[in-house]
Amino acid sequence: MACKSTTLFFSFFFLSTLLYSQSDLESDTSECKGRWIYIRELPSRFNLDLLSNCSNYPIYTNFCPYLANHGLGHKTHKNSHSWYRTDPFMLELLFHRRILEYPCLSPNPNTSDAIFLPYYAGLDALRYLYGSDFNSSAEHGLELFRFLQQDSKHIWDRNDGLDHFLVMARPAWDFSQPLMNDPPIWGTSILELPEFYNVAALTLESRPWPWQEQAIPHPTSFHPSNLAKMESWIGRVRRARRSTLMVFAGGGGVSSAPNIRHSIRDECKNSSNSNSSSSSSSSNSSGLSKVCEIVDCSNGVCEHDPILYMKPMLQSTFCLQPPGDTPTRRSTFDGILAGCIPVFFEELSAKSQFGWHLPEEQYGEFSVFIPKEEVVSKGLRIVDVLLGIDKNEVRRMRERVIELMPRIMYRRHGSSLGLSAKKDAFDLAVEGSINRIKSRVTAGLSV
Template identity: 65%
Template sequence: MASTSTVTTLTIFFFFFFIELTVSQQISTVDSECTGRWIHIRTLPSRFNLDLLSTCNHYPHTDDLCPYLANHGLGPKTHTRTRSWYRTDPLLLELIFHRRILEYPCLTPDPNLASAVYLPYYAGIDSLRYLYGSDVNSSADHGSDLLSFLTQDSPEIWSRRSGHDHFLVMARPAWDFSQPLTVDPPIWGTSFLERPEFFNLTALTLESRFWPWQEQAVPYPTSFHPHSLPFLESWIRRVRRSRRTSLMLFAGGGGTSSTPNIRRSIRLECTNVTETEPETSSEKIKTCDFVDCSNGICEHDPIRFMRPMLQSSFCLQPPGDTPTRKATFDGIIAGCIPVFFEDQTAKMQYGWHLPEEEFSEFSVTIAKEDVVFRGVRIADVLMSIPKEEVARMRERVIEMMPRVMYRRHGASMGLMNKKDAVDIAIDGVLQKISSRG
C-alpha cells in the first residue's frame, strides 16, 4: 500500500501536469486587461519541485513535512468542519504560491509575450539538503543545477533580459541563502542569492536583507485560508465583536536567559504583573497575557494562540533569531494591533503589503533600547493611547487583513475580487520588473 505522503505527492503531480497542459494550450481572452501583465510559467524538470515533495520526511533536523502537503500546501484542516483554518507550515509557501499562480488570469505559454517569467522552483525545500544533509555537495553549489538548466534549455528565455524578468519564491529568510561563495563550509546557509548570475532575478522571501535589489519580503502564511467572501466577512465580524479582555499579549518563546534583551524584558513584565487595570468603571482587563510557544509547540496549532490574540488589544512582536515573525500576521488576522520594537521586524520588510507610510495608523513602535535599558514599561505606553485611537487602529488592522492572508486556491469570484498576499506580490513583481526597463 502506498504511503500517505506518496499519494499526496502523486495527487499534486497530476494536478500540476493537467493544469499546466491546459495553460500551454490557451491564452486568456481578456487581452486588454492583461497588457503588461502577462506571466509565463517556466516548465522545470520535476527534480526542482515535485520530486522534492516526495522526500518530505527525509530531511534531518526539521519536522516531517508530509502531513502539511495536504490541500496543496495549506496543510490539514484544524478540524473536520472548518472551511478556512489549516495547519499550515510556512516552508510550503512555495507550493502554495505555485498552486495559486496557476489561477492567475494572464498566463501565456509564449515567453516572448510575457512581462514576467515565474520559476516554480521550491528553493526553500531544496535548501534543506544543503543546510542539513550529510552526503551533499557544498552549500556553494545550491542553484548550480537550476542555472545550468536555465542557460542550456531554451537559453534565449533566460538570456533575453539576463534574468531581469524572472522571479521565484524562497520560503525562508534571505539570510539562509546569502553565504559568500568563498566561505565553505559556511557557518549557516547556502550561497544561492550570492551567485552573480542570480543578481537580476526577483526573489520573494519571508524576510529580506535591505541592500540587494533582487529581494522582497512577503508575508508568512498564517493558518487562515478562506475560500469565499462570506467566510472572510464572517471572520471579520467575529474579530470586530470579540471582547478584548487583555491589554497586551506575547505569544512566543525565548526570554529565559539572564542576558538583557527585549524578549526577556517582555517576559518579566508579563509574568510579574498580577493586577488588573480598569478599562471602564465597571470592567477590568488583564494587563498582559502570555502564550508560551517554546520548542515550536504553536507552529502547527493555531488554536493555542488565536483565541488569546482575539482577546487582546495589542500583540507584542519582538525580534527573535531574525527580525521578522510569523506571529505578526497571525495577530493581524485576529485584529490584534501589532507592537514593534525595531523597524526591521516589519516596517522595512513588507512595503508591498504593509505600506511604510501607513505604519503608524495600524501599529505601535516602542524602541527596544528604551524597554531593555531605560526601564520603559510597555503597558504604560499602551495604556496611554486613548480608547478612540485604539478603536481606529484596530479598524485599520482589520482593513489590512485581506492584504496579508493567502486565500484558498479555487476561491469564489467574490473573494477573488479582494487582493490577497499573492495578488499583491504579483503586482509588486510586475512593477519591479517594469521599473528596470
C-alpha cells in the same frame, strides 16, 4: 508515503497543465496588458520531486503532513472551512498552485512581462542545511542555472534573467552565506551567486540592501474560499471582547540575558501581581480583566495549531511582536488576522520588509512602535505606553488593522469570484514583482 505522494504529484501536474491552458484561453487581452506572466517549464527535480523527500530530514522535521491541500496542510478540524495547519515553509508549493490560476498567463515568453520560475528553492535547500550536501552549500542553485542556460537559452538571454522571479520560502539570510565560507557556517549561497543577481526573489524575510529581495507575508492558517467566509471571520473579529491589554505568543526570553523577550516576560509576570504597579488600577478602570498574557510557544508547539494562539489574540487589544532569531515573525500576520494591533520593537520587524502589503507610510495608523533599547536598557514600561493611547485612537487603529486583513492572507486556491476580486497577499506579491521587473528592464539595470 512514496506511492501516495506520487499520485499527488501527477494530479498536481495534470491540473497545472489544464489550468494553464484555460487561463490563456479565457484571459481578456486588454485587462492583461502589462501583466502577462510566462511560467518557465522546469524538470520536476526542481519542484515536485522535492516533495517526495518530505520525510528525509529528521533533524528539521517531517513535513509530509503539510503538503496536503497543495501546501495549505490539513484542516484544523473536520468541519473547518477556512483554517488549516499551514507550515510557512510550504509557501513555494502554495504560490505555485495559485499562480496556475493567474488570469494573465501567457504561452509566449517573448511577449510576457515577467517569467516565473517554479523552483522550490527552500525545499531544495534542505539537503544543504540538514542533509548530506552540507559541505556543498555554495552549489545551491547552480544546477538550475545550468538548465536555464541549456534549455531555451534565449528566454534567459532576452534580459539576462532580469525579467525572472521566484519564491524562496525561508528568510533571505538562509540563502546568503558568503561564497568564501569554508567550511560553511549556516545557509546556502544561492543569493550570493552572480548568476542570480538579476532574479527577483520573494522571501519570508529580506535583507535591507539587495534590490532583488522582497519580503512577502508569512502564510497564516486562514485560507477562506469565498467572500462570505472571510466576512464571517471579520465580523467575529469586530465583535470580539478585548479583555486583555496585550499578549505575547512566542518562545525565548527565559534566560537571564537582557533582551526584549526577556523584558516582555518580566513585565508580564510583574503585571499579574495585584500589588505590583499603578498600571493595575489603570487597566481596571479601562475595563480590562488582564494586563498581559503569555502564550508559551516554545519548542514549536504553536506552529501548526492556531487554536492555541488565535483565541488569546482575539481577546487582546495589542499583540507584542519582538524580534527573535531574525527580525520578522509569522505572529505579526496571525495577530492582524485577529484584529490585534501589532506592537513592534525594531523597524526591521516589518516596516522595512513588507512594503507591498503593509504600506510603510501608514504604519502609524495600524501599529505601535517602541524601540527595544528603551525597554531593555532604560526601563520603559510597555504597559504604560499602551495604556497611554487614547481609546478612540485604539478603535481607529483596530479598524485599520481589519482593513489590512485581506492584503496579508493567502486565500484558498479555487476561490469564488467574489473573494478573488479582493487582492490578497499572492495578488500583491505578483503585482509588485511585475512592477519591479518592468522598472528595471526599462532602465536596463542588469548586473
